[in-house]
Amino acid sequence: MPKKWFQNWFSSPYYHILYHQRNDEEAEFFIDNLCNFLKPVENFRLLDIACGRGRHSVYLNKKGYDVTGIDLSNASIKFAQQFENENLQFYVHDMRNSFYINYFNIAFNLFTSFGYFETEKDHLNALSAFNKSLKRSGILVLDYFNSEKIVQNLAHQEVKQVDGIEFYITKKVVNGNIIKSISFEHKSKNFSFKEEVKAFSKSDFERMFEKSGFKVLEHFGDYALNPFNEIKSDRLIFICQKADA
Structure with missing residues (x-):
């Protein structure tokens, strides 16, 4: 079976080159604000879902928590394992x-690490798996881009030069998917990758959360945890609780 786009792209070294500017300071600011809001106690077990190279996991661990990170990318996990303790x-x-x-008290799914799959069934399976991993009344934090703002302000073409590589990036919306195509040349070879993420709305998430056993406690519009505004907010951040059966 051919690999899906996210299996190819997230395991590529070029993914990390293009997005190297995603700095730790922003991640730590977000985590600090979440911890101030959620007030996790010292013995809580935390799960970082789609953890990538582990920047959120490592910082949560430095704050004193027991943290487990999971990701589909062998390359990212291999990199993250150097920080294990x-x-x-x-x-x-x-x-x-x-x-x-x-098992876990809180599960985090951060930085639009969702919406990759072709069917709603797959997304519901993921949310149900998140739910099962949590203890009774456990908390899920899901951080997504605000697709309404993305669609309304889509920059259709741009060129980014990073580490001597010119990345040609095009974006379009097709059948409810935000598709980013990335092409470039490096060492006399041509490369092309894509990102294809569902343009899920707030109501889409609310429906899927209900189907997968979550109730929404709160939602925010940025990493400072300001109120969500459908037109202006950059993020759509949900704080959900496992609905006890």
């Missing part, structure tokens, strides 16, 4: 499949 572990895992049951 007794209370910080990383595993290769597909978020659509269950991972530990009734």
